[in-house]
């Protein structure tokens with residue numbers, strides 16, 4: 001048994017072996033010869049999604065460098081590259097990604113595999129930037145797929161079920177600056193009355209709340225200076241006031257671990273995430289869940305969440321509301337629908353969190369809530385399959401690429417394959 005645990009420490013991988021292949025040939029031999037195998041990214045998921053009863057494969061030794069193609073405006077990286085490393089290098093060379101998650105510490109392949117997202121009405125999740133990928137499949141064969149190829153849209157958000165992604169090519173754009181401003185004390189009444197006016201107020205907007213009381217906690221507005229929607233220096237925003245010092249999403253925690261705020265413009269790579277690469281993101285001692293809801297149900301879902309405050313708030317460190325644009329990636333929780341993300345950073349009390357999740361999911365079911373694949377949720381294949389129009393196409397694709405189920409694990413059996 002390996003001794004590795006996930007980032008939050010709530011899950012200990014049960015795999016008996018862990019391998020760090022240093023070349024493609026080594027990776028291919030390893031996969032071809034393995035009985036069961038799974039890719040492990042930077043271990044930031046909160047569940048057993050990356051585990052295997054065989055060999056865990058970590059790509060930290062398989063460095064293919066970071067190569068920018070200025071003609072096609074793309075960058076190619078190893079699956080194990082972390083967003084923080086990639087963002088710093090792109091910025092140094094004058095380029096940008098369209099968005100980042102709340103933290104830069106996660107691996108590109110691991111984030112893409114679970115449709116990890118940031119925020120912004122016009123921003124697809126991080127997987128939508130994938131132009132091409134290279135995959136080592138069950139028999140050790142290297143398969144490549146590009147946007148537009150048959151099955152490509154099924155391969156990107158792959159949940160580790162299709163093979164080991166060795167290389168990814170992502171869209172890039174010219175570097176841009178972002179100014180981040182935090183407002184505090186936004187009124188729930190104003191938010192619910194004008195939600196459709198609120199979220200386009202920034203390139204990326206996050207609302208942090210514990211769902212209790214008449215005001216939501218904080219709004220983090222990240223505006224591109226080349227397309228600022230909201231003029232800086234606003235005295236008031238949805239009846240909230242601008243913070244006068246750096247804030248952390250968690251009440252009472254110092255803002256010094258967070259990216260620069262107070263409207264000071266700076267590179268996208270230092271502003272689009274909430275947390276800085278050099279520090280522990282969020283709290284560390286926590287659990288997380290998240291549900292993606294279609295935009296047309298947003299206000300009703302927010303009202304429902306407020307009504308559930310008595311159940312949810314005591315277990316919460318903080319909640320976050322973000323927006324994500326629709327995509328066409330088969331198992332993306334944003335497939336076919338613009339939406340909002342209702343995120344929960346829970347206290348690290350797993351039995352209590354696991355007890356609340358079925359109740360929460362029952363309340364959010366009328367909104368066709370799809371859970372974040374990398375966080376804690378209760379649903380299984382029976383409840384998830386009807387939520388995804390291309391679900392059976394995905395299982396068929398997995399059957400073709402991995403007929404013996406080498407990459408399947410308990411998580412995939414429970415949530416995707418239904419056994």
Ligand SMILES: Cc1cc2nc3c(=O)[nH]c(=O)nc-3n(C[C@H](O)[C@H](O)[C@H](O)COP(=O)(O)OP(=O)(O)OC[C@H]3O[C@@H](n4cnc5c(N)ncnc54)[C@H](O)[C@@H]3O)c2cc1C
Pocket residue numbers: 007008038039040041042043044045046049050059079080101102103106107108109110111112113114115116117118159160161163164165166281282288372374375
């Ligand atoms: C503090 C914190 C903040 C977070 N913030 C956000 C956020 O803002 N937005 C959001 O959407 N999510 C967020 N998450 C969730 C996180 O982004 C996802 O769980 C993501 O999948 C983690 O990536 P990872 O590299 O750690 O992958 P892991 O957890 O190691 O693995 C996740 C999945 O990816 C697969 N995988 C990894 N590498 C490969 C590969 N090379 N080839 C094939 N499959 C692979 C694994 O097999 C597994 O299925 C956060 C998590 C934490 C701990």
